[in-house]
Each structure stands twice: as structure tokens, then as C-alpha cells.
Amino acid sequence: MSALPDARGRFGEFGGRFVPESLVPACIELDAAFGEAWADPSFRAELDELLTRYAGRPTPLTECRRLSERLGVRVLAKREDLAHTGSHKINNVLGQALLARRMGKERLIAETGAGQHGVATATAAALFGLECTIYMGELDVARQELNAFRMRLLGAEVRPVAAGSRTLKDAINEALRDWVASVETTHYCIGSVVGPHPYPYMVREFQRVVGEEARQQCRALTGSDPDLVVACVGGGSNAAGTFAGFLETGAALVGVEASGGAAMEHGLPGIVHGMRSRFLQDDAGQVLEAHSISAGLDYPGVGPEHAYLGDHGRARYVSVGDDEVLEAFELLSRTEGIIPALEPAHALAWLVRAAASGEVPSGATVVLTLSGRGDKDVAQVMERLS
Amino acid sequence: MSVVATGRLEGALRARRRAGRRLLVPYVTGGLGRDWLEVVRAVASAGADAVEVGIPFSDPVMDGPVIQRASELALAAGATPRAILAELAGAGLEVPLVVMTYANVVARMGYRRCAEALAEAGVAGAILPDLPVDEIDEWAAVADEAGVATVLLAAPTTPDERLARICARSRGFVYAVGLLGVTGEREALARSAAQLALRCKARTDLPVLVGVGISTPGQAREISEVADGAVVGSALVRRLLEGAGPSGAAAFVAELRAALDA
Numbered sequence: 001m002s003a004l005p006d007a008r009g010r011f012g013e014f015g016g017r018f019v020p021e022s023l024v025p026a027c028i029e030l031d032a033a034f035g036e037a038w039a040d041p042s043f044r045a046e047l048d049e050l051l052t053r054y055a056g057r058p059t060p061l062t063e064c065r066r067l068s069e070r071l072g073v074r075v076l077a078k079r080e081d082l083a084h085t086g087s088h089k090i091n092n093v094l095g096q097a098l099l100a101r102r103m104g105k106e107r108l109i110a111e112t113g114a115g116q117h118g119v120a121t122a123t124a125a126a127l128f129g130l131e132c133t134i135y136m137g138e139l140d141v142a143r144q145e146l147n148a149f150r151m152r153l154l155g156a157e158v159r160p161v162a163a164g165s166r167t168l169k170d171a172i173n174e175a176l177r178d179w180v181a182s183v184e185t186t187h188y189c190i191g192s193v194v195g196p197h198p199y200p201y202m203v204r205e206f207q208r209v210v211g212e213e214a215r216q217q218c219r220a221l222t223g224s225d226p227d228l229v230v231a232c233v234g235g236g237s238n239a240a241g242t243f244a245g246f247l248e249t250g251a252a253l254v255g256v257e258a259s260g261g262a263a264m265e266h267g268l269p270g271i272v273h274g275m276r277s278r279f280l281q282d283d284a285g286q287v288l289e290a291h292s293i294s295a296g297l298d299y300p301g302v303g304p305e306h307a308y309l310g311d312h313g314r315a316r317y318v319s320v321g322d323d324e325v326l327e328a329f330e331l332l333s334r335t336e337g338i339i340p341a342l343e344p345a346h347a348l349a350w351l352v353r354a355a356a357s358g359e360v361p362s363g364a365t366v367v368l369t370l371s372g373r374g375d376k377d378v379a380q381v382m383e384r385l386s
Numbered sequence: 387m388s389v390v391a392t393g394r395l396e397g398a399l400r401a402r403r404r405a406g407r408r409l410l411v412p413y414v415t416g417g418l419g420r421d422w423l424e425v426v427r428a429v430a431s432a433g434a435d436a437v438e439v440g441i442p443f444s445d446p447v448m449d450g451p452v453i454q455r456a457s458e459l460a461l462a463a464g465a466t467p468r469a470i471l472a473e474l475a476g477a478g479l480e481v482p483l484v485v486m487t488y489a490n491v492v493a494r495m496g497y498r499r500c501a502e503a504l505a506e507a508g509v510a511g512a513i514l515p516d517l518p519v520d521e522i523d524e525w526a527a528v529a530d531e532a533g534v535a536t537v538l539l540a541a542p543t544t545p546d547e548r549l550a551r552i553c554a555r556s557r558g559f560v561y562a563v564g565l566l567g568v569t570g571e572r573e574a575l576a577r578s579a580a581q582l583a584l585r586c587k588a589r590t591d592l593p594v595l596v597g598v599g600i601s602t603p604g605q606a607r608e609i610s611e612v613a614d615g616a617v618v619g620s621a622l623v624r625r626l627l628e629g630a631g632p633s634g635a636a637a638f639v640a641e642l643r644a645a646l647d648a
């Protein structure tokens with residue numbers, strides 16, 4: 001399964017490159033450039049150096065003792081919240097920024113939902129001296145005001161998007177429109193395993209480090225592979241990177257979506273944002289708005305590799321609601337002294353439910369990717385709980 | 387070359403080109419306003435050589451603000467692909483109809499069912515900007531069978547080898563995207579428009595029409611010196627959003643026609 005996608009960017013029937021002709025040559029160029037760079041030891045060495053000395057990798061795998069006691073399963077948290085900029089997004093962005101520089105591009109654009117990818121992209125742009133424009137839905141700018149300000153502090157221009165549902169989906173549309181006009185000088189730094197080929201593949205490869213580290217750390221700590229691996233899924237980049245490290249093991253893989261954006265559970269096959277995948281849509285093929293307390297999971301689609309893994313039974317996809325997520329957010333804060341982002345709180349919320357119901361047997365070893373820290377969500381949670 | 391073998395759209399456009407006419411294809415968003423079908427009829431009679439009708443989509447990434455707004459309004463008013471095709475079936479136009487929409491609308495209906503529905507509604511061609519030549523085969527096979535011409539887009543960034551493939555696979559005409567950017571009006575005609583038109587003309591005998599960024603009668607005339615004609619979308623739809631109605635739309639298309647014929 002790790003040999004996928006094929007040369008056309010297909011994961012089975014999903015994936016592909018469904019973008020306007022203006023962008024196709026750029027995607028082909030990017031595919032070739034990434035292929036060369038990824039096979040080039042000097043590129044890999046430079047990226048590794050950045051990940052170590054700049055981003056703080058490897059991130060630890062933390063044994064969550066009090067949480068484990070509470071749930072009756074052994075929880076090992078992969079601490080992407082401790083990476084620079086506070087989430088796993090930095091892994092992908094450093095890779096793409098290096099690649100953009102190698103391709104001679106002068107400007108980065110990106111979409112962002114919760115703002116984590118926008119902050120990471122603005123950070124990389126500052127580090128490499130590149131121009132940077134971030135598209136963010138108006139609604140998300142409002143609920144993630146601090147992240148929008150962080151991006152500006154880092155020298156990026158934040159363009160609020162007023163179209164459609166004013167969230168992540170519309171930010172992607174607007175970034176694509178920018179790219180259609182600016183493709184000769186600009187690299188579109190997509191933040192998840194979505195979009196036209198090679199993005200779902202390339203972003204997974206840049207995030208693979210999460211899963212590979214976690215697998216080694218789990219073996220060192222426990223002597224074997226885990227029984228279960230859990231990660232949250234919006235577009236699905238932290239899950240894709242995590243799963244990549246465990247596909248060949250016997251571990252069960254579970255991706256957790258927000259119930260208001262559960263493209264794996266309720267989505268139908270379709271073609272949106274450059275890829276064939278699953279999307280929440282109506283009978284006429286109009287894309288529906290997602291609704292979640294977490295801006296990062298507020299996406300009506302999902303990466304094509306997840307659609308493939310789900311259809312073939314290698315991974316299972318489930319969803320949880322906002323209330324359970326808030327309980328999990330508090331639970332991790334109080335039992336482990338870790339305030340998680342609302343996105344990975346979804347993964348924990350499902351684990352709490354599944355451990356209580358016996359769906360995850362007591363004593364099981366679980367690797368849970370804590371994809372980001374919760375500082376960005378504290379104000380929103382405070383409002384919600386008061 | 388017989389009209390039957392080349393398809394209705396190509397046949398009609400070739401016949402007019404042979405007669406020395408510069409081609410004009412206005413674009414109207416389907417379902418925009420209750421009188422949208424009247425608008426289609428009015429622009430058809432005002433000098434169009436074919437009419438392009440947009441089936442609105444929730445996430446139109448190739449479109450700028452004007453057509454985005456028109457699409458939102460049409461969707462909010464309840465426009466659906468089925469309803470638009472049902473109305474088009476009764477349009478009774480003298481010129482061919484071409485539908486423009488996005489891949490998901492077509493995929494949701496099912497490629498074969500959609501191609502057949504277009505044919506039944508009397509639609510002669512389809513433009514699907516997010517189905518580039520590498521992803522077109524599955525759709526194009528059923529569209530060919532149904533007698534619906536799949537018009538492919540060529541872009542200023544398209545390298546020669548791809549351009550040859552696009553020109554070879556396109557049916558009806560080749561849609562040359564005049565500039566790097568989304569649909570919308572521009573103050574001046576981009577230099578890339580004429581360059582791309584010439585590159586297309588060197589590779590195909592199909593009619594080559596330039597669209598995106600053609601906003602005024604003068605620009606339409608200018609590009610028609612090198613291309614076979616122009617597609618005009620946002621400039622017309624903006625007038626519709628401002629309340630021009632069928633008569634205002636016809637007046638604008640008549641202006642474009644006059645400039646092309648002068």
C-alpha cells in the first residue's frame with residue numbers, strides 16, 4: 001500500500017489531477033522537482049538538519065500514565081504539539097519551502113483553517129526570505145484572531161475570504177485562484193494531503209517522519225508495535241503521516257473526523273479541489289458546508305489516500321461531536337498537564353468512548369498523534385465553557 | 387468534411403468561419419434571474435454564433451468574482467443541473483448551445499447519464515475546466531458517443547507537446563485561455579492572448595476562440611485578428627447582475643457583433 005499513488009497520482013480510483021489547464025504544467029513540474037529532491041541525499045540532509053535544529057525533532061512519545069489509568073488502555077502520545085510553531089504542520093512546510101527555493105519560486109501562498117498551517121507557512125517564508133500570502137476564511141479569522149495576527153507578525157499578508165462558507169474550503173478555492181494567476185513565480189504550499197497530484201503524495205511523504213519516529217519510539221519503549229494508532233482527520237495530513245509509519249505493522253489504524261465534517265462517513269465520491277475523493281455534497285454535486293468547533297477539521301472533503309484506505313479496510317474512520325471533544329480537551333489538560341489543540345482532542349474523544357465501550361480492549365497499547373497544542377483554542381473554549 | 391462527422395458545434399462554427407465571419411460566443415450563467423432563458427434567447431438572436439451556458443457550481447475555482455457571484459445567486463434561487471437542462475431543451479435556438487460547468491457536477495450525475503442528458507437537452511458541446519486533457523478520457527468517450535463535443539482549454543503555460551495533444555483531443559473548438567488568471571474583465575487585452583491563439587492556430591484547423599479577459603468590443607475585435615473569435619463572459623454577466631435584463635444583454639452582444647463585423 002505504501003507504493004501508492006501510481007504515476008498519475010491515483011490511490012485506486014481516488015486522487016488524480018483535476019485542475020484548470022493553467023495549473024497542470026506547474027503540478028507536473030512540482031511532481032518532477034519533488035521526485036528529484038526526495039531522491040537527493042543533500043536535499044534530505046538539509047531538511048533533516050532543519051527538522052532537528054530548527055523545528056525541534058524528534059518530538060517525544062509521551063507515556064500518559066494518569067490518562068492510561070483512567071481509560072484502562074496504555075496511551076502513548078506523539079507530541080507534535082512540541083514541534084516549532086506548535087503543530088505537525090511545520091514538517092510539511094519546511095519541506096515545501098526548501099522545494100520552492102530549489103525551483104526558484106519567490107513567493108509562497110497557502111490556505112489555512114485553524115491557522116496552524118498559515119503560521120507554519122509564514123514561519124518558513126520568514127526563514128527563507130520568501131514573500132507570503134495566506135488565505136483564511138473570514139469566519140476562521142474571527143475565531144482564530146491570534147493566529148491571524150501571528151502570521152502578520154511573521155511578515156505574511158493575511159487575506160480574509162468572504163465567499164461561500166467563509167472557512168477552509170473557500171480559502172482553498174481562493175488560493176487556487178491566486179495560483180492560476182501567479183503560477184510562474186509562486187509556489188502553492190498546500191497544508192494537507194489534499195489537492196491535485198503530487199500534493200497528497202508529497203505532503204504524506206513530508207509528514208511520514210511523524211509515523212516513523214513514533215514507530216521506533218514505541219518499539220524502544222514497549223518492545224513491540226502498538227495495537228492501535230489513532231489520529232484526527234480534516235484533510236488528513238497528520239493521520240496520513242502517522243499511518244505511513246504503521247501501514248506495514250499489525251496495528252489497527254483509526255482516523256477521527258468531526259461529526260459535522262465527516263467526509264469519510266457521509267461523503268460521496270466526487271471531484272473537488274483537484275482530486276477525486278469523498279466529499280459532503282448534495283444530489284446535484286454542490287459541496288456542503290462542514291460544521292465543527294475545530295476550524296482545522298471544518299472541511300467537507302478528505303485526502304484521497306484516506307478514501308482509499310477506508311474503502312480497502314486498512315484504516316477505519318469514525319467521528320465525534322463537539323461536546324465529547326471539549327470533555328477530552330479538559331481530560332488531557334487535567335490528567336497529563338497537556339492542553340491539546342481541538343483537532344487532536346477529537347482523536348482522544350473517540351478513544352475515551354471506545355475504551356469505555358470495550359471496543360478498544362483494556363490493556364491495549366495505543367499511539368495517539370497529538371497533532372498540535374491548544375493555546376490557539378483557549379479563548380474559544382473559555383467562551384464555550386463559561 | 388461533413389457536418390455530421392465533425393459534430394454540430396464544429397460544423398456550425400466552421401461554416402460561419404468559411405463565410406468570413408469572426409465568431410462570438412457569449413456566456414450566460416444558467417438560473418441567474420427568472421428570465422435567464424430569455425437572456426439566452428436574446429443574446430443568440432443578437433449575433434452570437436453559439437451560446438455558452440454555465441451550470442453553477444458551489445466551488446468554481448476557475449471563476450473570478452463576477453461569475454462566482456452569479457453562481458451563488460443562481461444556486462440560492464434553487465438552480466440545479468436538471469432544471470437548467472430541462473429549460474434549455476425548450477430554448478429553440480438557431481445557434482448551438484455549449485454548457486460550461488465543473489467536473490463534480492458531471493461526476494455526481496454520472497458521466498454517461500450526464501452526456502445523454504446534455505444530448506437530450508439539445509446541447510452540442512461541454513466545457514469542463516477542471517477536466518484537463520490527462521483526465522478527460524473517461525468523460526470524452528461517453529460524450530463522443532452521445533454526440534456532445536468536449537471543448538478543451540489551452541493555457542499560456544501549456545507547453546508545445548501538451549498543446550498538440552489538447553488541439554488533437556478538443557472537439558467543437560479550442561478554448562484558448564487569454565491570460566494567466568481566472569475569469570473576469572481586464573482593462574487591456576493580455577499579450578499572452580494573441581501568442582496563445584497563434585500557437586493553437588499553428589496546430590489545428592479547428593476554430594480557436596479566446597476567452598478570459600475579453601471584456602470590450604474593441605478587445606474582441608483585436609483578438610479576432612489572430613483567433614477565429616472570442617468568448618465573452620464576465621463583461622456580460624456583470625451587466626446582468628446590474629439588471630440589464632434580456633434587452634440590455636442583447637444590446638451589449640450587438641455591440642460586440644458590430645465590432646467584429648466592422
